[in-house]
Amino acid sequence: MYTLENNKLTLSARKYWLNVILVLILIVIEPQTYISYYKLSHFQVIIIELIIVGILFFQKKKLKFNNIQLIMALGFMTILLSNKLLTEDSLAFSMLLAFVIFTMFLFTQMISYDEFISYYTKAMMMLCLYSLISTYTIITFVDFFNGILPSFTHEMLSMRFLDAGLSFIYVPQYGGMQYRNYSVFSEPGVFQFYINIALIFELWFIKDYKHKTLRITILIITLITTFSTAGILVGFLIILAFVIQKKERKVYKGNIRWVVLVLSLISVGCYIWFPKFTFIIDGLFVKLSGGASLNSRAGSFSAYLWAWFEKPIVGWGYEAGVWEGGAKYLSQYTAHNTNTIFTNFAFYGLFYGGMYFILFSKFIFNINAPIYSRILLFLGMMISINNERFIDNGIIFIIIFYTISRPRIKEGKNEFQEND
Template identity: 30%
Template sequence: MSKLSLFKNIAPYILLFIVIYISDDTFLFGTAEGGLFSKVKYMLYYMLPIPLIINVRFVSKSDAILIAFLIILIAITSISNFDFRGGYVYQVLVLILSFLIAKKISFQVFAKLFCQFMYIFGIISLIVFAVALLFPSILTFFPVVTNISGLESHNLFLAIVNIDEGHGVRNTGVFREPGVYMIYLNIALMISLFYSKSINKKYVIIFILCIISTLSTAGVVVTGGVLLSALFGGKNVFSKNEKRLIYLIPILLVAFIVYNEGISDLVFGKLNKDSGKYVSTLSRIASLHIPLVNFMDYPIVGSGLSQFNFDFERQAMLLYGIPLKADGTATNTITNKFATYGFTFGAIFMYGLFRFTKKVLSRRLIITFFLFVLMLAMFSNEDMRYSLFFNILFFYGFLTANTNPNAYTNIINKNG
């Protein structure tokens, strides 16, 4: 095998590893204090487009217009608001890199490798989660890292364990938040159930166990919706016994949560105004409400990044009497896009996600719409504007075909 052929075979694995691990969505490269890992990420992101541009030989006119139009909209927002911070440059960089990766790797390959990576990361995270529950003293042998909010965690490099007991032991995997991890897992679950020709039930089981162990209320609800969609989606995915088990899972899960005081307080405390965890619910409401208020003030070109941060805290004081900051509280990807860059930019991204759902997951209108709502619910739970993964899914929705003359498609046949 020539060196060129070898590179073409391993390149998709490298790119998928970067998308998942060396990402704004992970703890080490996204929110870890100190900046070493983030510097590595920035350097890689700035260098990677060059070889991708050289190797991507075919870009249709419609694809070129799409990426150019998005960049122009960002530039208009920046100029009209007299706001020239580096976040705009980084957003453009993430868009370009995501577009090139989506053009270089066919979705067939992306889906296969993504599920493989999430399966491996999932097994590792479950092992670490079990160790954290049963043998927490072992974690003291691993270094402690702090995120930008001052939260300390044990760094196991392929998993992160939160030290703050007030947050409880939750499965975070390598990601910055359990809520981010559940998004990756639910997308992997959707792909496994709706896109793959044959269902790998080992993958499905691991993804579901990981989602449950994140103790993410939104994650569990979305997973329930995904499983129900698979049951009624017309695909003969599960046997009769498996269907009975799926119907039984929500009942068992609710019973477990209700009778386990610690977990019950963690999940349902968010709904109790007298609970300290109610602030989490208030933050979720604010993350939806405040950007919409901001959008109404700047509907055409958006408020821009700097004004959005200022207005978010000001509106939080006016509406809720609490000085909530955009960093850490503005967790709704969809409404944030509308607020910062205006209606056209936000609408394009919503349409792209809908096209992705329709093209990749289901062509049945009712199932497509339901899965699209679940998709919006997930990405409304965390801010992933700068996520390669989120933007790649968006571009897969718009690309005219899942393959191109120079895409990595032969890896499927070689690796089964």
């Protein structure tokens, strides 16, 4: 029977799922996705982001800026544009980054932090489930899908991918298969960052509910399928930080331990009985013991630390940092920059880099957990964010702006209620 109350609930549900889809779109058009690389121009991404902000504004109908967040947004943009004047750097990237910063600031004025966490975790659950199903279905029947799905070649690495919409599956040109889960991202090492953020939200920011253990399990399984050494290490640190904290969650801790135990047994079984899985796991340990991937990350860290020391206050600017700084420092270690924190310091100087680092760190240290758990989370997320170059990542700026105005959370006040 139709009632006014039922109609309100229906409209509320539609609005909720619309916003989940908007956040999902925001994720899949991030600069580190193949959709942004090959399907959309910078101009099209800008238009889509403006449409998202416009839809949220239409829902809210009344906009009131948070003064502290506004000041920080203007501070970031002022430093960017001043950096261009002082370094005579190209304006293009600075303007694009300033647009990202201001758009993400506007986004945080439309919805609350708790709403964003709910939308983000739902969006990531959709992305994780789709990537698991599509990636391993296509890998299992690769010959069939080779004939019906469009494909493209990632030119920088000469890697061919099948396009499954919100998932891209790497198909080696000379036979064989790679079993890593890319989802929409340019690297599994990018995907792991988004998964680990969702894992932190699920564990610390959302109260217990019926399907919480299932969702955490899906996130962990998806993280494992990236076969990202850094991502899996960070995921382990996040789970460890949660399990060892002193809060009274004995039953839920037991559930987490059960999840970890089951996944460990599955991993050991696969390692013993499936040779290809064994090869992949062995590859992870090779990375940990000093493979090319680890050397690239360590080299990027060292290179842009030294580059920042050369120009500590103003920085190099974007183009000079990429080309001149890269030729002088990065080329000694690796060809690709995979660092975020010291790249910000090196490109844009002490004040921009310091604001970015302090505010992202505040996101971790604001979590309601014992100090040793927060230290583990901090170490983990420093590994995660410095596994790729995320300097123009919109989701990070959203988190930063929410963190600015959110005080250190008191005991028992860290979470909000999530509905299934």
